[in-house]
Amino acid sequence: MTLLDQFQLFLKAQGWPEWAYYTVPALAGIVVIIGVVLAAVIVYIWWERRFVARIQIRLGPNRCGPEGIFQPIATAVKILLKEDIVPANADKVLHFIAPIVVFVPILMIFAVVPFDRGAILVDLNVGIVYVIAISSISVIGIFTASWASGNKYSFISGLRSISQMVSYEIPVVLSIVGVVLMTGSFSMIKIVEAQTVPFILLQPLGFLLFFMGALAEMNRSPFDLLEADSEIVAGYHLEYSGMKFAMFYLGEYGMALAYSAVITTVFLSGWQGPFLPGVIWFLVKVMLVFSVIVWIRSMMPRMRVDQLMSFAWKAMLPMALINLLVIAVEVLVIPSLQWLMLIINFGLAAVLILLFSRIFTLGGGRVEV
């Protein structure tokens, strides 16, 4: 029974009218989720800036409040006060809608993320499928933004976004299927409860594939081709300013937060952990995943667009398929011997990664013109 159900029962016992004890808890839940997500995004932005600064031997923002924690708020206020500029040859309507289409699905992902035992807005029985489906909507928003801006740099970014995100969706989904096979359910809560041993240990290869795919999905380095600042200036949000830019900015970090939460739930056993309350464990794990993302961002050069595609189709897809096959066989033959699965899957990951690093090479890429 989730917290919302309890709230509903409580309202029922208080004698509230029937329409109210359905709508009030739902609205309350939505408001809480949006509040928590926005607050978390602000903490995230602060953490990324400070953490990257530490990696880059500098201090980072440290003037605004203790350790600069209020800097993102100052930034947000600054962005909101800026003039909202719509380019002359932009498609006005689409230009307005695009940031919303990017941002809203990211908030919707959090509806099915369990923050703690029972702390979930809706326990959908197809939770993980819902996450994958909803997160794909952002692509449409990004492409709309790039098209509506009427700018050639933005348009290149839009073309890249479609190919990149659609390609990386496939290994992401296939690596999730491995988890679903072991769990036997799409529900996020069931997935967490099934992890007596975190799936990162049982399916290391699946985790790596999902993590890399997630990096590509959220446009993080080394796959941040959509906003490659040295190549196409800022990509799809080049022509945006003020509130609309803030939506993209929040969207980018919201997406990172959402994927960190999904990785935590699916591979790092969610809220489970000894001693501490579940929600603390959840936040710690989310922060850990996010820190790894930031770490990679500050350390990796960017890939090229054709290398990106060939990496998805020639390396990640076959690996994901082999991984899925092996896990399916394991689930059929040795469903209860988890230690054996662990050994086999670690061996599989090592062999496949070594094999693919030998036979798969990036590079080249010249076309005769």
Add this chain to the structure above:
Amino acid sequence: MRLTLDGEVITDVEPIVGYLHRGIEKLAETRTYTQIIPLTDRLDYLASMTNNVAYCMAVEKLGGIKVPERAEYLRVIISEMIRISSHLMAIGSFLNDCGAFFTPLLYMWREREKILDMCDMISGQRLLYNFMRVGGLSQDVPAEFITSVKKFVAEMPRYIDEYNQLVKENEVFLARSKGVGILPKETAIAIGASGPVLRASGMKWDVRKMDPYSVYDRFDFEVPTGQNGDCYDRYWVRILEMTQSLRIMEQALAQLPAKGPICADVPQFFTLPAGEVYGYIEAPKGNLGFYIVSDGSIAPYRLHIYPPTLINITAFADMVKGWKVADLILTFGSMDVVLGEIDR
């Protein structure tokens, strides 16, 4: 630069230069020989010491001015220091163009900052030094300069190792830079390329070795070369050159005369005998030459600057055609372009 694209593939490149044109060559005709030195600062503003040296050496060559020993050694030390600083900037911004989100750049700026501090120590400036004079230096270096250069030379190899750990074998970096933006040896020679760009294409040519000026013939150093002439080789040649520069600095520090004049006896206004001269040195970016035509007055009749970057960049369109947009940025970064030098 005007690009024609087919999707992501570059079909045509047309460099458009001239936005930073300041008419330095024309301005020089109305200035005395000493007043031209600050103008040369503004050519390759990331290595303005070597610009000063190149110009002063051309004037000295025509005027037959003998530079004191101590000044020659200090010029060498300072030039090599600036070479390291310029290469650090080149590699850092190259990696940044690669998409490395400022981390390598900031690590390299840490050492560049030390060099800038040392330049500040001797000239009071951090970017445009205006330090060299015809016949030597404008003033003697303070004692703590020598100490801090010694400290820098001792520390720097460890930092170079650190850069190598950071990026040298990064898989993405290798995939992006190896085999990309190839400048074949023949083309490099044909266009008259010089500096690290030429050496990365496999041509062992360095003015310091081939036509030793100043006191470079007294030092033992090597000329690193690459094989393929791709972006990676240009990056790697610069790293190796920094090590060689450190070697030269170390030897120069050991041989540096402790005392002595730092400038020949050259008056503030002086005339050169009528005639022509071409003086050139190995600047961080390549073969930097000054061609001076003198009519015997206190100002040159004509001053022409032979900028390495402009020459190196002439083959650029052929290097990037058929590659992707991302490769263009990378190749451009690996050429180490400073626009102040392209548009004089």
